Amino acid sequence: MNSSENKSNPQVQWLxxxxxxxxxxxxNFLISYLKGVPKTRIYRLVRKGEVRVNKGRADVSYKLAIGDIVRIPPIRVAEKSEESIIIQPTLRFSLENHILFEDEGFIVLNKPAGFAVHGGSGVNSGIIEALRQIRPQQKFLELAHRLDKETSGCLLIAKKRAVLKVFHELFRGDGVNKTYLALLAGQFKRKKQLVEVPLLKNTQQGGERMVIVSQAGKSAETLFTRLTQFQDATLVHAAPKTGRTHQIRVHAAWLGHPIIADDRYGENAINKLFKNRGYKRLFLHAEQLQFAHPVTGQPLSFIAPLPEELQLLLQNEKPL
Incomplete structure (x- = not known):
């Protein structure tokens, strides 16, 4: 993307x-480029014709092509630029040492727990902003999907728009198999259990987004497979067939076996009990991703090792 200034108005940009x-x-291009400008204002600029493509009006749904010239009117951006974001040293270290795989098209990262995947909602910066700052020479870096802040494990990041588009298609269909490790409260009696209950994003409660089981929601499907049973907890594989917000966490709670240390959907008494035993973070880990390579079509499988702090905690539990 190249930029040049209009001499008659140095604030106008031609991209x-x-x-x-x-x-x-x-x-989406404008929202990304004009960071800090409210979306409503961006849509108004397009509607009024102040943003133009190839000197003509364009709809917000117009798909940009190589060589298109986009006119950006004079506009003040209040938010800090990406270059001014201060990345925590711990996050920088974690990213540089947690890459599971990388080629010309994408990165598979073993995301550390405790970091949001992107900034926003009171979070100054996240994984994607940190990666962009660490690799300023990389012109394109975008998340292919999301993980909750406290969830660790496999995270896909596209390095090319064409690759990102393929990933989105794979995730929308059944082209990506995801398997999570989770420690659930109580004894999970069944070897396997498929949960098919719809989920609805609820109005924010106390400033937090909550997801509830509701017939008015969207279909959601998770397969739970028991791995190891302990005295008061069960280690399971959770395989979500759909990708709803907080899906595994809400489905586990609906079963009566919330994920250990889930401050949002768990039970306070259970969380307090396990916190006293050292469980200080959500015990949910995106262990495995399986999909076809977006360019070659070759079947790929990636496994993110369980973080050491969770491995040590499990070693203290006594299997039945």
């Missing part, structure tokens, strides 16, 4: 679209 931004919707 030439490169491969990194081709096939992207105009609104």
């Amino acid at each position: 030439e679209i490169s491969e990194a931004n081709s096939e992207q919707r105009l609104d």
Whole structure:
């Protein structure tokens, strides 16, 4: 993406679209480029024709092509630029030492717990902002999916827009198999249990987004497979067939076996009991991702080792 200034108005920008931004919707491009500008204002700029593509009006759904020229009107951006974001040293170290796989098209990262995947909602910066700052020469880095802040494990990051598009198609269908490790409260009696109950994003409670089981929600499906039973907890594999927000956490709680240390959907008494035994973070880990390579079609499988602090805690539990 190249930028040049209009001499008659030095604040107007003319951006030439490169491969990194081709096939992207105009609104998504503007939201990313004009960080800090409210979305409502961006949509108004397009509607009024102040943003133009190839000197003409364009709809927000217009998909940009290589060589398109986008006119950006004079606009003040209040938010800090990515370059001014201060990345925590612990996060920088974790990212540089937790890459499971990387090629020209994407990165598979063993995401550390305790870090949001992206900034927003009171979070100054996240995994993706840190990666962009660590690798300023990389023109394109975008999340292919999300993990909760306290969840660790396999996270996919695209290095090309064409690869990101393929990943989105894979995730929308059944092209990605995801398997999580979770420690559930209580004894999970069944070897396998498929949960098929719809989930609805509820109005925020105390400033937090909550997801509830509701017939008014979207379909959601998770397969729980028992691995090891302990005296008052059970280690399971959780395989979500859909990708709803907080899906595994809500389905586990609905079963009556909330995930250990889940401050949002768990039970206070159980969390307190396990916290006294050293469980200070949500025991949910994205252990495995399986999908076809977005370019070659070769079957791929990636496994993120369980973090050492969780391994040590499990060693203190006595299997039945």
